[in-house]
Amino acid sequence: MATIHEVARKAGVSVATVSRVLNDRLKVTEKTRTKVDRAIEDLNYEPSVLGRNLRNSESRLLLVMIPSISNPFYSQIINGIEDTAVREGYNIMLCETDSNPEREEIYFSLIRNRLADGIISMDPTVNKKRLQELACTYPIVQCSEYDEDGTIPHVTIDNELAAYQAVRHLIKLGQKKIALLNSDEKFLYARERQQGYEQAMQEFDLPIKKEWIYSSNALEFHSGQQAVRTLMSQADKPTAIFAVSDILAIGALKECNIRGLRVPQDVAIVGFDKISFSNMTHPALTTVAQPMYQMGSISAGMIIRKIRGDNVESVILDHELIIREST
Amino acid sequence: MATIHEVARKAGVSVATVSRVLNDRLKVTEKTRTKVDRAIEDLNYEPSVLGRNLRNSESRLLLVMIPSISNPFYSQIINGIEDTAVREGYNIMLCETDSNPEREEIYFSLIRNRLADGIISMDPTVNKKRLQELACTYPIVQCSEYDEDGTIPHVTIDNELAAYQAVRHLIKLGQKKIALLNSDEKFLYARERQQGYEQAMQEFDLPIKKEWIYSSNALEFHSGQQAVRTLMSQADKPTAIFAVSDILAIGALKECNIRGLRVPQDVAIVGFDKISFSNMTHPALTTVAQPMYQMGSISAGMIIRKIRGDNVESVILDHELIIREST
DNA sequence: ACATGAAGTGTAATCGTTTACAATATAGTG
DNA sequence: CACTATATTGTAAACGATTACACTTCATGT
Numbered sequence: 132m133a134t135i136h137e138v139a140r141k142a143g144v145s146v147a148t149v150s151r152v153l154n155d156r157l158k159v160t161e162k163t164r165t166k167v168d169r170a171i172e173d174l175n176y177e178p179s180v181l182g183r184n185l186r187n188s189e190s191r192l193l194l195v196m197i198p199s200i201s202n203p204f205y206s207q208i209i210n211g212i213e214d215t216a217v218r219e220g221y222n223i224m225l226c227e228t229d230s231n232p233e234r235e236e237i238y239f240s241l242i243r244n245r246l247a248d249g250i251i252s253m254d255p256t257v258n259k260k261r262l263q264e265l266a267c268t269y270p271i272v273q274c275s276e277y278d279e280d281g282t283i284p285h286v287t288i289d290n291e292l293a294a295y296q297a298v299r300h301l302i303k304l305g306q307k308k309i310a311l312l313n314s315d316e317k318f319l320y321a322r323e324r325q326q327g328y329e330q331a332m333q334e335f336d337l338p339i340k341k342e343w344i345y346s347s348n349a350l351e352f353h354s355g356q357q358a359v360r361t362l363m364s365q366a367d368k369p370t371a372i373f374a375v376s377d378i379l380a381i382g383a384l385k386e387c388n389i390r391g392l393r394v395p396q397d398v399a400i401v402g403f404d405k406i407s408f409s410n411m412t413h414p415a416l417t418t419v420a421q422p423m424y425q426m427g428s429i430s431a432g433m434i435i436r437k438i439r440g441d442n443v444e445s446v447i448l449d450h451e452l453i454i455r456e457s458t
Numbered sequence: 459m460a461t462i463h464e465v466a467r468k469a470g471v472s473v474a475t476v477s478r479v480l481n482d483r484l485k486v487t488e489k490t491r492t493k494v495d496r497a498i499e500d501l502n503y504e505p506s507v508l509g510r511n512l513r514n515s516e517s518r519l520l521l522v523m524i525p526s527i528s529n530p531f532y533s534q535i536i537n538g539i540e541d542t543a544v545r546e547g548y549n550i551m552l553c554e555t556d557s558n559p560e561r562e563e564i565y566f567s568l569i570r571n572r573l574a575d576g577i578i579s580m581d582p583t584v585n586k587k588r589l590q591e592l593a594c595t596y597p598i599v600q601c602s603e604y605d606e607d608g609t610i611p612h613v614t615i616d617n618e619l620a621a622y623q624a625v626r627h628l629i630k631l632g633q634k635k636i637a638l639l640n641s642d643e644k645f646l647y648a649r650e651r652q653q654g655y656e657q658a659m660q661e662f663d664l665p666i667k668k669e670w671i672y673s674s675n676a677l678e679f680h681s682g683q684q685a686v687r688t689l690m691s692q693a694d695k696p697t698a699i700f701a702v703s704d705i706l707a708i709g710a711l712k713e714c715n716i717r718g719l720r721v722p723q724d725v726a727i728v729g730f731d732k733i734s735f736s737n738m739t740h741p742a743l744t745t746v747a748q749p750m751y752q753m754g755s756i757s758a759g760m761i762i763r764k765i766r767g768d769n770v771e772s773v774i775l776d777h778e779l780i781i782r783e784s785t
Numbered sequence: 786a787c788a789t790g791a792a793g794t795g796t797a798a799t800c801g802t803t804t805a806c807a808a809t810a811t812a813g814t815g
Numbered sequence: 816c817a818c819t820a821t822a823t824t825g826t827a828a829a830c831g832a833t834t835a836c837a838c839t840t841c842a843t844g845t
Contacts, residue, residue, distance in 0.1 A: 134831060145795045150833055158793065180573040181517065182831030185508045185800050192551075201533035201734060209527055213554060217564065222573075224519075225552040227540060237544065245801095246507040246549075352738050381738050388740035407528060408735050411679050411708050413715035461801060472825045477803055485823065509801025512830050572831095 133174040135182075142170035153178060193223045193434060194247040196238060198230045198254045202350070202378075203406040204423070205253060208274060211427020212251060219435050221248070230256040242269050249434040252276075255318045270437040274430040275421075277445075279319055284437070286430045286446040290320045293419045293450040294327025294373070297401045300417070300452055301371045302335050306399055310343040310369035312358050312379050314350050321346075324375045324403070343369050347379065355382020363390065370398060371458075377402035377409045380416055384457065388413075399458040414456030422448050460501035469497035480505055520550045520761060521574040523565060525557045525581045529677070530733040531703075531750070532580060535601060538754020539578060546762050548575070557583040569596050576761040579603075582645045597764040601757040602748075604772075606646055611764070613757045613773040617647045620746045620777040621654025621700070624728045627744070627779055628698045629662050633726055637670040637696035639685050639706050641677050648673075651702045651730070670696050674706065682709020690717065697725060698785075704729035704736045707743055711784065726785040741783030749775050 135153075139146045144163055151159050152167040159167075170176075184190050193216055197205045209225065216223050224247065226238040235257060241247045242265070249270035252262060259278045265271060266283045277285035301309050311328045314321045325344070332339050342365055347354035355374065359382075362369055374380035380402030384394060392398050394414055402409055405420035425448060433443045462480075466473045471490055478486050479494040486494075497503075511517050520543055524532045536552065543550050551574065553565040562584060568574045569592070576597035579589060586605050592598060593610045604612035628636050638655045641648045652671070659666050669692055674681035682701065686709075689696055701707035707729030711721060719725050721741055729736055732747035752775060760770045 135833095136831080146832080147796080147834075148794060151794090154833080160793065163794080177567070177570045179512075179831055180568075180571040181508075181512045181515065182800095183833075185506075185512045185802085185831080186833045188508065188800065190508065200536055201530060203528060203530065206528035210554070222551060222568065224549060227537070240504070241507075241549065243504045244507040352734075385738055385740050407679075408738075411712055411735075412738075413712050413740065462803095463801080473802080474804075474826080475824060478824090481803080487823065490824080506801050509830090510803075512800085512832085513802045513804085515830065 133176040135176075135178065138167065138170045138174055138176050141174060142167045188245065189248055189438075190246055191221050192247045193221050193431070194226055194238060194241060194250040195223050196226045196228055196235070196250060196252045196254050196257070198228055198256060200225065200227045203408060204376075204404050206407070207423035208253065208427035208430075211424040211429075212274075212431040213427075215428040215431035216435070219431075221431075221435060228254050228257070230254065232258055235261075239265060249438045251430050251434050255320070270434055272430050272433045272437060272443070274426055276318070276320060284433055284443045284445050286426050286433065286448065288421050288426075288448050288450045290323035291327040291330070293403070293421075293452075294324035294375070295331045296327075296452055297403070297419050298328050298331035298373050299335075300454070301373065301399060301401060301458060302331060302337065304399065304458060306371040307337055308343070308367070308369040309337070309371045309373060310345065310362050312355065312372055312374035312383060313344060313346045314375055314379070315348045316346060321375060328373060340367075342367075350376050350378055352378055352382040352385070355379035355384075356386040357382075359383045359386035359390070363392075371400070372398060373401045375403050377404045377406045377416060377418055380418070380457075381408065381412055384412055384416065395456070395458050401458055405453055410455060412457075417455045417458040418453050420451045420453050422450070460503040462503070462505065465494065465497045465501055465503050468501060469493045515572065516575050516765075517573055518548050519574045520548050520758070521553055521565060521568060521577040522550050523553045523555055523562070523577060523579045523581050523584070525555055525583060527552065527554045529705075530735060531731050533734070534750035535580065535754035535757075538751040538756075539601075539758040540754075542755040542758035543762070546758075548758075548762060555581050555584070557581065559585055562588075566592060576765045578757050578761050582647070597761055599757050599760045599764065599770070601753055603645070603647060611760055611770045611772045613753050613760065613775065615748050615753075615775050615777045617650035618654040618657070620730070620748075620779075621651035621702070622658045623654075623779055624730070624746050625655050625658035625700050626662075627781070628700065628726060628728060628785060629658060629664065631726065631785060633698040634664055635670070635694070635696040636664070636698045636700060637672065637689050639682065639699055639701035639710060640671060640673045641702055641706070642675045643673060648702060655700060667694075669694075677703050677705055679705055679709040679712070682706040682711075683713040684709075686710045686713035686717070690719075698727070699725060700728045702730050704731045704733045704743060704745055707745070707784075708735065708739055711739055711743065722783070722785050728785055732780055737782065739784075744782045744785040745780050747778045747780050749777070 135146050135149050139149045149167055152164055213223055228235045251272055251274055253274045255276035263281050271283055273283050273285035345358040372383055380400050387394050387398050402416045402418040405418045409416040409418050436443050462473050462476050466476045476494055479491055540550055555562045578599055578601050580601045582603035590608050598610055600610050600612035672685040699710055707727050714721050714725050729743045729745040732745045736743040736745050763770050
């Protein structure tokens with residue numbers, strides 16, 4: 132628990148010199164440097180980040196806000212963020228909002244209190260107005276989800292195109308009765324993916340039936356199951372399902388399995404996200420891969436540049452359709 | 459970005475009084491309090507955690523070290539930690555070690571640099587000696603994994619008993635040829651669960667065959683698949699599998715599905731951990747539930763008490779066998 | 786030998802809080 | 816009303832670093 136003063140005394144120099152040895156590496160003779168180094172060694176001194184942060188008025192901490200830590204979609208993104216952040220000398224604080232505005236506000240207070248230098252928001256349910264407001268004062272970027280008419284820089288994929296290609300893939304396999312398993316339309320990505328679905332259906336002159344569009348308000352496994360129950364209770368049953376999330380798709384798959392519907396022979400299923408579990412199911416899930424690691428590392432890079440005061444542009448990354456056994 | 463000085467000036471009081479309004483709530487008249495409150499309001503002042511931390515020489519940050527963020531086993535634990543931590547005024551930094559000692563050391567440096575007040579370690583591959591060393595100086599607790607001959611307080615379950623009960627469950631169902639799908643024996647929990655397995659087999663006079671004990675060095679989905687390939691290539695094939703992790707069990711299940719082996723009719727499978735995906739498979743997995751949320755919140759409570767200087771005792775929690783479709 | 790300038794080092798202010806201690810105001814007592 | 820005892824408030828010193836600025840050296844050219 133030595134301080135810079137003790138090191139200075141032991142080395143017979145001033146604190147300024149010790150600080151210079153610690154940071155600059157310029158403008159200090161080899162001789163004093165070794166004296167200081169030895170003193171540091173002897174006392175096994177480590178500078179206090181607390182003191183340094185106060186003086187530099189920065190914390191080198193990044194807030195990463197996600198709705199739920201158990202959603203595997205975010206795992207790879209977080210990996211990307213963390214690797215880049217650590218490389219640049221930042222650490223991350225993972226904040227689980229549970230889509231709860233109160234909790235959200237607690238985390239926002241961390242940046243107002245200077246405990247964080249910037250925010251990467253990935254919560255689609257975040258209070259958009261509040262976020263815009265904060266973004267005027269503090270560095271904020273959005274990852275994956277973003278606000279259409281906001282000004283916050285973001286990184287995302289072309290959701291509409293990705294959905295379009297996924298549905299086209301089903302159509303090319305001869306599918307005609309394709310259901311959409313969507314999440315709540317209040318989310319931008321949900322609307323965009325629905326757009327892509329409709330575009331593909333129209334392009335190939337297939338009917339868009341309201342009964343085949345199922346909107347679930349939660350991205351839960353059970354919602355996927357429920358969707359299949361509803362869809363398959365209809366007179367005119369779909370023979371393929373495009374789900375906007377792997378979790379929903381896995382729920383749908385489970386329900387098909389339970390009902391003895393063979394996948395892909397009786398029902399073909401496409402998911403979205405390529406979470407790690409999507410190839411552990413039987414059959415493995417066809418899905419749209421988002422470049423999650425890259426999304427993470429790019430958003431980390433963006434927020435760090437924004438903290439430094441550079442101005443940054445939004446980025447749209449490429450996706451990829453991963454064809455596996457479920458289609 | 460107002461400071462306490464500006465608030466003091468605006469309210470016509472000293473900084474000490476402002477600070478008292480902020481913290482104590484005692485020993486300041488109603489009149490001055492309202493003056494100060496109004497000034498705070500007007501400037502919309504928020505105290506800087508940086509300054510406060512330096513003065514109090516604490517950061518109110520907890521380090522939570524896990525090998526991999528994508529392992530769903532940790533999700534619930536982290537939820538438990540976070541809820542308790544936030545309630546006590548702490549925030550957590552999630553640190554993914556990737557079981558990489560270098561990375562581990564980076565995170566250890568955060569506590570040496572006073573950027574964290576304590577560590578909750580959940581990494582079974584952590585360098586035990588290093589951890590013991592640090593535990594002399596800094597508050598550290600272990601969650602789930604721990605060191606038998608160490609002195610670091612920990613929270614865990616009775617792995618041996620849990621494994622024993624899982625295997626006994628299989629035996630009671632009439633199973634006689636039970637394979638053990640273990641992870642690397644360097645982990646304490648692996649050795650303990652193997653103990654439980656062997657104890658159950660012995661108690662019911664069933665032979666323990668070396669060929670039926672498969673040790674995988676990674677807790678990966680693919681290891682589970684590989685295990686089934688190996689086990690089922692033998693002349694004397696097991697008819698049940700006890701896996702020490704759900705991920706391994708899900709891998710095994712997938713391989714059984716591929717090979718047309720019916721679960722549970724041809725092969726019964728038991729997993730361990732009750733991760734959320736364990737009931738999304740077809741059939742849903744019988745598994746041993748660890749009280750993960752509770753483990754998290756208890757370890758958070760422990761580390762906070764330890765930071766305060768209280769001394770804390772290790773805790774062993776109850777587990778539960780969850781019987782589902784795979785047995 | 787001396788002025789010059791560069792290079793290296795030291796002094797002290799600063800970041801934004803908290804808090805021991807001193808100072809002052811207020812209430813209570815005879 | 817004078818005098819304590821007590822309740823509030825203010826002053827200034829920490830906490831542990833960084834850094835502008837001032838000061839010392841010391842090699843160089845004359």
